[in-house]
Amino acid sequence: MPQRLLFIHECFGLPGPPFIPMKIEKFEQQLNISEISELTAVNPARFRAEVATALATSPRVVEIDLSQTRFVDSGGLGMLFALYRTASQGNGVILRLLNPTPEIQQLLELTQMQQLFEIVQR
Amino acid sequence: MADPTLQTAEASFDRPPDRDPPEPLRAVNLRQRREEVRDRVVAHELEIAQHIQHLLLPRKLPQLGGFGLAGGWHSAREVGGDFYDALALSGQSLLLMIADVMGKGVPAALFATTMRGALRGLAARSDDPAQLLSGLNRLLYPELSTVNMFITALVARVDLRTRQVTAASAGHCPPLFLTPGRRTVAALAAQGVPLGVLPDTEYRHETAVMGKPAALLLHTDGLTDTRNPAGKMFSQQRLMAWLRVNSLPGRRAPELRDRLERELTRFRDGAAMVDDQAFLLLAEEGPGAGRAADTYAGRLRFQPGSFLFSASG
Numbered sequence: 001m002p003q004r005l006l007f008i009h010e011c012f013g014l015p016g017p018p019f020i021p022m023k024i025e026k027f028e029q030q031l032n033i034s035e036i037s038e039l040t041a042v043n044p045a046r047f048r049a050e051v052a053t054a055l056a057t058s059p060r061v062v063e064i065d066l067s068q069t070r071f072v073d074s075g076g077l078g079m080l081f082a083l084y085r086t087a088s089q090g091n092g093v094i095l096r097l098l099n100p101t102p103e104i105q106q107l108l109e110l111t112q113m114q115q116l117f118e119i120v121q122r
Numbered sequence: 123m124a125d126p127t128l129q130t131a132e133a134s135f136d137r138p139p140d141r142d143p144p145e146p147l148r149a150v151n152l153r154q155r156r157e158e159v160r161d162r163v164v165a166h167e168l169e170i171a172q173h174i175q176h177l178l179l180p181r182k183l184p185q186l187g188g189f190g191l192a193g194g195w196h197s198a199r200e201v202g203g204d205f206y207d208a209l210a211l212s213g214q215s216l217l218l219m220i221a222d223v224m225g226k227g228v229p230a231a232l233f234a235t236t237m238r239g240a241l242r243g244l245a246a247r248s249d250d251p252a253q254l255l256s257g258l259n260r261l262l263y264p265e266l267s268t269v270n271m272f273i274t275a276l277v278a279r280v281d282l283r284t285r286q287v288t289a290a291s292a293g294h295c296p297p298l299f300l301t302p303g304r305r306t307v308a309a310l311a312a313q314g315v316p317l318g319v320l321p322d323t324e325y326r327h328e329t330a331v332m333g334k335p336a337a338l339l340l341h342t343d344g345l346t347d348t349r350n351p352a353g354k355m356f357s358q359q360r361l362m363a364w365l366r367v368n369s370l371p372g373r374r375a376p377e378l379r380d381r382l383e384r385e386l387t388r389f390r391d392g393a394a395m396v397d398d399q400a401f402l403l404l405a406e407e408g409p410g411a412g413r414a415a416d417t418y419a420g421r422l423r424f425q426p427g428s429f430l431f432s433a434s435g
Contacts, residue, residue, distance in 0.1 A: 048270075071355075073347060073397070074274065077293075078224045081319050082270050111274070111293035112315045 024054050031055070034065035039076030048082050055086055060094065062087055064117075067099035072107055084116045096120055168228070172197075178235055184210035189282050189336070190375035191216075193402045194383055196344075202398035203230025203273075204342045207238055211249050214282040219254075220340040220402055221275035222294065224316075229271065230398075237262060237273060237317075251277035251290035255325040259292070259317045266318025273317040276340055280404065285336045290327040292317045297340050298362055300369050302333035307362040335406035337369035337378075344399035348386055351393045356386065375405040 023035040031054055055062070062083070066072075080097075087093040096118045100108055108119060183191040193206050203223030211217055219241055223230040237258065244257045254277050266272055276294035280287050289297055291312035301308050312328040332338060341361070348356040368381055382401065 074222060074224050074343060077316070078270070078272065081272055081316070084319075085267070085270065110291070110296070110313055112313055115315055115320065 024050065026054065026057060026059065029060040031057075031059040031062045032065065033063070034068070036064070036066065036069045039066075039069055039072040039079060047079050048086075051079075051083055052086055055083075060092070061096065062093060063096045063098055065098045066101070066104055069101070069104060072104050077107075077111060080113065080117070094118065098122060178238055179205060180208055183208050184216060186210060186214055186216065186282055188406060188408060189216075190405050190407045191218075191402065192375035192379035192405075194379050194400065196395065196399040198344075198395050198398050203234050204344060204398040204400035205234045205238060206340065206400050206402045207241060208402065209242070209245055211279070215249075216280045216282065216404070217245055217249055217251075218278045218280065218338075218340055218402055218404070219275065220294065220342060220400060221273055222342040222344075222398070222400075223273045224271050229269070233262070233266070233271060233273060236265075237275070241277075249279055250327070251279055251288055252325040252327040255290050255292050255314065255317070256323060259320075259323050259325075262317055263321050267321075272319050274343075275317055276312070278338070278340065280338065282336075285332040285334065285406075286329060287332060287338060288327050288329045290314065290325045292323075292325065295341055295343050295346065295358070297338060298358075298365055299330060299339070300333045300335070300337040300365070302331060305333065305366065307366045309358070309362070335369065335371050335408065336404065337365060337406070338404040339365055339401060340403075341401040342397075342399060344397040345386065345401060347397055348390055348399070349393055349396070350389055350391050356389050360389075369405065372408050373405065374407045375403050378403050378405055 021035065021037055022033055025032045025034075033051070064080075064083075084095060087095055095116065097108065097113065098120050099122060100119065105119070108114065108117075113119065179193070179195055183193065185191065191208055193208075195202075195204065195206070197204070204221070206218070206220040208219070209217040221234065221237060223233045223237070240258055240261050241254065244254050244261075248254060248257070255275065258275065262273065273292065274294040275292045276289060276297060278287055278289040278297055287297065287299060287310060289310050289312045292314045293316035296309035296311060298307055298309055300306075308330065310328055310330050312326075314325045315323050339361070346356055346358045346361055364382065364385055368378060379401075382403070386399070
């Protein structure tokens with residue numbers, strides 16, 4: 001069973017500002033982020049803080065599953081760049097983006113994200 | 123230094139009231155009034171920042187024989203991170219730039235202002251779009267990386283005699299243009315890492331030739347990501363279709379600009395504007411339009427949160 005580091009955030013029903021729903025799990029040396037409906041500018045500071053907390057456990061691999069992600073805007077790209085900066089401070093952390101939709105794949109190519117992340121279809 | 127307006131307003135709080143309310147209530151009232159004054163001061167400073175930012179957009183777009191330029195800018199807040207610039211180069215060519223600083227508000231506007239100045243300085247030494255982006259990245263990377271921000275930008279050089287567009291992109295939306303012959307619209311597939319992400323980035327340019335009459339649209343993602351009340355996005359496909367249908371011979375850039383504004387407003391249908399928008403339209407206007415370069419007196423329309431310029435007859 002994977003170790004659940006953080007609970008699943010729900011966009012609705014929580015007090016305070018809305019937050020991008022996502023699931024963050026850790027399997028031994030690997031951090032998996034999934035169930036992201038939209039990667040946008042909504043509350044990026046909280047995203048960065050929670051991912052930074054998860055990264056503090058020194059994973060060797062970080063995988064972000066974009067298969068359920070319908071939309072990424074410039075704020076969402078900013079989160080990925082921030083994740084890259086944070087993770088690249090550790091030695092040899094592998095960053096992977098999994099299963100982007102064709103529209104998001106186009107955006108990743110436009111911004112040459114493959115220079116920062118492995119982009120993989122599984 | 124303390125704001126004198128704030129000091130004056132706060133000093134007035136020290137006057138003894140006519141009737142003393144209970145001590146806890148008085149403290150709450152005083153705090154509320156201080157917060158109100160601070161809010162007013164911040165709002166006033168944002169108004170000033172907005173005005174300064176408007177002044178930094180090109181008041182007079184370059185106009186070269188037979189071609190017109192028009193730009194539109196709307197901010198989702200008082201100040202924004204989208205902006206454009208246009209410079210006339212020697213001969214019959216133009217240098218166009220559009221950029222989107224990640225985020226909104228004052229921090230984005232500060233970087234937009236810095237970048238505009240940096241581009242103008244670099245453009246005095248080179249008109250190569252790829253070299254300009256590499257130079258901008260070298261200049262801006264230290265500050266952008268420190269605050270975890272980045273900028274997407276597109277720089278295009280347009281040779282009006284040959285209708286050739288040479289563009290380099292730092293992760294920005296591709297420019298759209300009318301292709302020769304079949305009156306279709308294509309996106310120029312320039313790619314690159316946004317400014318401020320990697321310290322040493324060399325950009326590459328792509329070239330394309332526009333049809334006749336030429337039409338070119340540089341834009342930020344605030345246009346394609348415009349949403350209607352149902353949450354549907356305007357999309358690049360819809361923007362390309364709009365350009366194809368509306369770029370008719372003889373139609374001038376300001377008219378195209380106004381049509382695009384109306385189309386975006388119609389699509390949004392009252393939904394809140396959540397992202398900044400900027401675009402720059404180049405249109406071939408036919409013989410006679412070039413004389414406007416000599417007689418151009420500027421046309422400026424100001425609306426809260428928006429700024430529209432044109433340089434056309």
